Amino acid sequence: MLTGVGIRLQEKLERIGIRVIQDLLFHLPHRYIDRTVLTPIGALCSGYNAYIQGEIEHTQVRYGKRRYLLCRVSDGTGAIAIRFFHFSKRQEKGLQRGLSIRCYGQIRRGPSSLEMIHPEYHVLRDICDDTLEKELTAVYPMTEGLQQARMRKLSEQALITLNNNNKNMSELLPEKILTKKKLPSLIDALNYVHRPPPNADIQSLVEGTHPAQQRLAFEELLAQQLSLLELRNELRTEHSPAFNLSTKFVPEYLKNLPFTLTDAQIQAHETISSDLNKTVAMLRLMQGDVGSGKTVVAALAALQAIEAGYQVAIMAPTELLAEQHYNNFLSWCGPLDINVIFLTGKLRKSIRDSVETQLQKEMPVIVIGTHVLFQNSIRFAKLGLIVIDEQHRFGVHQRLALLEKGQQHDKYPHQLIMTATPIPRTLTMTAYADLDHTVIDELPPNRKAINTSIISNDRREEIIERIKYITVKGRQVYWVCTLIEESETLQCETAIETADKLTEILNSIKVGLIHGRMKATEKESVMQDFKNNKIGLLVATTVIEVGVDVPNASLMIIDNAERFGLSQLHQLRGRIGRGNIKSDCVLIYQSPLSDLAKQRLEIMRTSSDGFLIAEKDLMLRGPGEVLGTRQAGIPEMRVANLMRDAHLLPEIQNTAKKLLINHPDKVKSLIHRWLRKSLTYSNV
């Protein structure tokens, strides 16, 4: 344990995830100060950080636009100005003419000479005190009320323990890998990043690309990979019912479809169908861009399970989407005489009870609903397949909870997970390493490309004209209102206001409104009206994000588009261009736009490739934002950065597989070291 750490300090440390010595070691500096050399003032360049020493020539308070303290320092090779905008009387007094001072800070070009603003400084009491630091000084990420000096002392303590052969910190990476990748040992790496020598390459340290940091990142990503693979192995040993290939329902369903499957759909169907034919639980993620026809593939899987006499549960993230699936399955399964039922939280008690009773009978049935499907009161007598739509909203832990739910005796249902948010490869290799993957990389034929434009808020009138033009031609329009501070209530209010305004302006068009606070029945009737073209313009919040299908809608306006994530914009845009009419998407932004926002909207304008958009989103926002770190079950990483360290992943995957076979003891220690405990579905 740490010595000299009281309760108060302990609390502060816990806020940044530090509980034990090992945590301190993995709490890496985010920058470094070089106080190992002094730079002559005459040799300073603006833009660089430098450590200087000189004599104070004069100090005075000046009154410009703001009051500031100006101190002139020279060392014989040149002079520099030091400026403070915040300063105390004591500070002013302490900087007397004639004293020697050392300053560390960034050099900038000032009005009359080079200058430093608010440098770290100290006045030399003793002119002979000319010792310099022997190492670069680490600067640690901090939390409020914690001082750098304190943190450095703590890390000093941790390093001493480390160097005294701490047995928790033994080397766990195979020698071969270290040699092959030219990576230092754990102990060397930690010593280096906390106390780099004077000649260290600061640039690469700050970027996190130094071999010492890469070594740590490698180990962390490896530990994460191992924990997912262990979980996956555990699941693979479970038994599941094997369903014979369908000879009745699938052929008949395909015969009734008004279109033929795309090659990508056929391939996905074949893979899934052979998975279902095995006694090992299927755990498959099916990715496909919006509109690529995943539902049809899921239906084929469901039919195979039903024909084998099992129950199928299909879970959607929203009521609206669940209803749409329900309606689709009803129309598909009616002719086949298959029982399809709907389950949401809003059903009357008597109806819900009867649904629950039905599920407890060993009768094949397709039940479609929201997460309610997996509440405690629901029991399945013979669940053979779970289909989850829009998986990015469910994390690893929820996935596991579902599996457990479906367990009967020692049998587990198969699981098919569908997502329209293309998941970048870097993430499929990490957060989703426990799943098999299928990609539907082809859209049904005859889809027209969507033309996307970016328009400033002050050109709303043009947009109104466009709406009139479109609706006169009998087409329909979506108007999506922004998410304000994650508050659904505010979002609804904005939508209501917008709908009122648009009703006023567009008096010849029927304007509809749909938002999250409306009752399910109200939403359904609005959606029905929109589908039946009784509504020309639908003002909506993001409740329409997933799955809603109205082929006649050919214009989408997204208000305050800069506030949405790229993947979300892509999802929204996927609501149009579903028929064979040319469609347009207008992204309205509030100026001024930040550079980042500009870049992001530009990506939307120029690309319709979900995978590319997801990669960019990941690059611009990081994995936590893209997937919701906790939701996605990606543990917060201490050292590694998925984008920066993605190049390590192939080697990490190899190493993980080998370790699992050859060194199970090391696997345990690695997982314990980085994740504290492994993922198991018994402790979800």
Ligand code: ADP
């Ligand atoms: P998503 O992958 O976004 O869930 P859906 O399964 O909802 O896509 O399909 C989108 C639309 O495309 C639906 O109206 C569906 O009936 C239609 N569709 C699916 N597959 C095909 C196909 N092979 N050819 C033509 N239309 C198709």
Ligand code: MG
């Ligand atoms: Mg869908």
